[in-house]
Amino acid sequence: DSGVTQTPKHLITATGQRVTLRCSPRSGDLSVYWYQQSLDQGLQFLIHYYNGEERAKGNILERFSAQQFPDLHSELNLSSLELGDSALYFCASSVGGEDQPQHFGDGTRLSIL
């Protein structure tokens, strides 16, 4: 158990819809990261938040947004969903230093029908 909690575990929805994925980091961790793992791609970095502020963005679509709340939990919002958005979405957390390992949750599997 990494201590990182992601909900829900599975999400099935239709094209055009909007969903919210939630992540609770390990106790004491200030950084939260979001990654996407599609079938034909490895783990791809989406976005990094540190103590409530956006620190870095990767190849995150404009239809996607994220935020980190004062209690340090984070949400990833995906809107106008397309079939290609079907993937595993992982959240990771770390203490905050760039040379500290990231610890991953078990992911949310998003299926778009």
Add this chain to the structure above:
Amino acid sequence: DQQVKQNSPSLSVQEGRISILNCDYTNSMFDYFLWYKKYPAEGPTFLISISSIKDKNEDGRFTVFLNKSAKHLSLHIVPSQPGDSAVYFCAASAIGSNTGKLIFGQGTTLQVKP
């Protein structure tokens, strides 16, 4: 452009023997490297890391070696156990980028036979 490559999709070893998983990278700015293990339906689990100021780091049965000139790192598992059967990912980051972004390889599936 795949900056982190794991050229062996799979590896099979006998229980008790050494498992060696390899990883190559192309970006000379990478200075922090990690190995993760992943079981089906679970997230990646952190195993061991190494910064570029070192060439070796050990933690129990796991040792990571870094060859900066060759842009190559390897994970040694000794002795291998059936419970080590999983997908192993190497990942790299550039600390100076201040992004925390990890670049992952495609993974190597390790099977340890009893």
